[in-house]
Amino acid sequence: MDKRDVASILNDIGMILELKGENPFRARAYYNGARAIERLDVDLTTMIEEGTLGDVDGIGKTLEDNITELVTTGSLEYYEELKSSFPPTLFDLLSIPGLGPKRVKSLYENLNITNIGELEYACMENRLLDLPGFGQKMQENILKGIENLKVYRDKYLYIEAYEKAQAIVDKLRSHTDTIDVDIAGSLRRCKEVVSDVDIVLSADKSEGIMDLFVSLSLVEEVIARGETKTSVRLKNGMMVDLRVVKPYEYPYALNHFTGSKEHNTLMRHIAKMRGLKINEYGVFNTKDGHLFSCRDEKDIYAIFDMEYIPPELRENRGEIEAAKSYKLPKLVSQSDVKGLIHIHSIYSDGVNTIEELAEYARSLGYNYIGVSDHSKSAYYANGLTEEDIYRQIREIESINSRYDDFEILKGIEADILKDGSIDYDDNILSMFDFVIASIHSNFTMTKDEMTMRILKALDNPYVTILGHPTGRLLLSREGYEVDIEKILKKASEKDIAIEINANPYRLDLDWRWCKIAKDMGVKFVISPDAHDLKSFEYVSLGVNIARKGWLEKEDILNCSEIWEVDKGGI
Template sequence: MDKKEVSVVLEEIALLLEMKGDNPFKIRAYTNAARSIELLDQDIEELVAKGRLGEIKGIGKALQEKIEELVTTGTLKYYEDLKQSFPKGLFELLKIPGLGPKRVKIIYDNLGITTLEELEYACNENRLAGLPGFGYKTQENILNGIENFKEYKDKFLFSEAYREAEILIEYLKTCEFVDYIDIAGSLRRKKEIIKDIDILVGSDHGEKVMDFFVNFTHIKEVVAKGTTKTSLRLESGIAVDLRVVSTKQYPYALHHFTGSKEHNTAMRHYAKQKNIKMNEYGLFNVSDNSLILCYSEEDIFSTLGMQYIPPEIRENTGEIEIALKNQLPDFVIFDDIIGILHVHSNYSDGRCAISELAEYAYKLGYKYIGISDHSKSASYAHGLNEEDIMQQHEEIDRLNKKFSHFKILKGIEVDILKNGSLDYNTEVLESFDFVIASVHSNFSMNKEEMTERILKAMDNPYVTILGHPTGRLLLSRPAYEIEMEKVFQKALENGVAIEINANPHRLDLDWRWCRRAKDLGIKFAICPDTHDLEGFSHMQYGVGIARKGWLEKGDIINCYGVDNFI
């Protein structure tokens, strides 16, 4: 087991102990251990092999023995026994927003409910409202949570699916019979929500590739196995389809299986106008059914007389017509980003010191970093009061003297309060290099109220960036109601950039809105919204959304040098 898998097991043990009503200190010990393991810089297998687990803060002898058992055997008897003491369906109940271990225990103890279906029935029969600590509003929220869960079931964040796909790709590359390999489908198009993983292999030995594929270690079940297509489900729950085509067919199949369905339909329709039949097997002259040889996707588009269309924008939203005119944008790439903004430090709810964050950003090749801790209303996140801000700015000034060709900027993620005002007065806001204004509360306001709230905040002359503009949490919380056209007009009037929050749980602004905002002349900031060093890697997801939204380097303010940015 790797550190992430160990951390998940420890978290689940904490949840199970909480449902049992066990000792709070014991529960906290498992929760803290899970976090410590997840944040480890070292390889956990190496620590176990050298007997150094005890050096980690909060891991005593009993926990050390359990973690060693997990890492060395891949299982833990204590954990398996604990799971057996509860009905299996209770774990699914914990996935419903607003249902923590304590509430699940109350429901189970009082009503004997063990499945999602029983819970939904009980809500509809009005049986939860009278339970201790519940009520009609809680019951309504649980019912809404069940609807959301059913809608999002068997769907995964892009980041989760992409990590799994990368591991599979690396595994398949070690097969001697694999000549070409790529991720395909919605994952290659960088859709924010993924139903399954599609992988395409070019090989003239399909059966041998499939035999190799089904021997992957993290398979839960092989659903169907053939010589050209095999479907399986990983231990994570994600379904995977592997298709194998001949090396000659590979470019055509890669385009076809990347999709989207709508893009493919439009491409076939256009090809037909040129007397060409197009499918996953090739491009064929209609007159004699002869194959038009293409050695890459670029050749396919060139043969049809158009620019190469990047996978991200193959959604039939005008890309074909514009590619025919040779007018596609010069899409932003990861290396265009030279500044990293919306980074939380340990002054608020981040895990790292400013010096650590700055040194890491510098090593990654960024030219500047914008520290953006929470403002004082965010008490849950240890938001900064005025004294904290002064102390932080003094530290940033000291640190900046140590760097050459790198700059730490003084930023803040300031709460937009319910009435649209910001968390600090003018004098405080004036002390920052940039200000990200975000909504973190009162998400249920109606569309008119929420829109006016945000417009008022954007009228503040110190607001630089509107943070995660729709407030959505993918697979968890829908966007709040808001009139985006009015927000865009205000952004244009006041020179406020719109954030593309690259955190894989947000990916907000939605790519579908990016192109509209770009057409209006609005600028963007791609930000990781990170609370640790690992979160710096989120930038790749934000760049994917920006490309999917047709954005170029010039559209994004943290592609600018530090002087131009300021």
């Protein structure tokens, strides 16, 4: 049991305590304990052995005992006891926006609602109207929330699907009969959200491979099993299709099952015009059935006098035209990224010190990081006061003086306030190397109001980057209504970069806008929005999105060897 598991259980305990209506500060003590554990940089087992756990701020006698029990025995009796006081499905209600512990408790105790299905039914029967604290509007919102959950069900974030798929591919690759194996489908195209996983594998015989596939520990049930195709549902609910093809068929199958459907349709059309036929088994001459032999996908596109189209671009958004005239972009890659911008430190809601962040980035080979904590209005995230900023800048300068091959940039993620102004005055803003302006409050404005608000923020001469431009959270929250086109145009005029926020839940700006923005002359930063060291990895997800959006390294500011952005202001 590692730190993350422990923290997650402490959080659960806090939540159940709230549900039970216990002293809210007791619940908070567990939340605080979880945070304290997450930010520990020493091994938990070591701390327990040395008896130093109780010295940690926020961990008292009770939490120390509980954590010790968790780590040494793998479970906690108190937690199991708490969990058993409610039906397990009751916790699902908390994922509906507007429902917190208090309301869920009331629904359970007054209407005996124990799961989302029962809640939906109760709403239909108007049974929430008479409940204290509920009303018509609340009931409508709950129904809307349930509707959204249904839409999002059976959809998975790229990162979750990718990790599962990669684990499966690794296992399949280890089978002696496997010759080639790859992820295909929307996951290979790096879509931000996927509904299932396709894996293509080449082998001369499939039986042993299928046996291995259905016996993987990730697999919950086998939906269908055949010689060439087997479908399973994983324990997280995700469907995975495995297709086994003959080695010579592999490139065609990989190409076909990578899609997209629209890309394939156009390719088939082009083939037909040339008297050819393309499908998962090959590229054939329609007349005599002759198979064009291909070693890889590059060969397939070459048959049609096209350059190789990377999977990310296969969305029928002009890539086939561009490939015909050999004008595809030279897509940015992970190794082009030279520095990480938008990183939170312990000063606001990050868990690492500036020194730890810098050392880790340096060890990964980056040339610079841009520290950008939250601004003063972001109370929930411990936003920085002016005094904090002076202190932080002094610390950064002191650490920087020790490096000649690395730089820590002084930045801020400043809130765009309701009226479009930026959270600090010009004097403060002028001290930073870069200013990310982001919206974290007042999401429910009209589209016009929100657009005006952001446009005004972009007029601030100190702003250098617009952070997560739509505020969306994939599979959980729509972005705020905003006229993106106007925003991009203004950003282009004012030389303000647009963030591609690489957090797996954000991936915002959406890739569908990237090419449009690029054509307007907009520059980008790919940022991890990191709150800990682990999330530095997210930058690769941002690179995926940039690639999907046709971007090249020249379009991305943090692909420069050194940070060359003009300071804002005059």
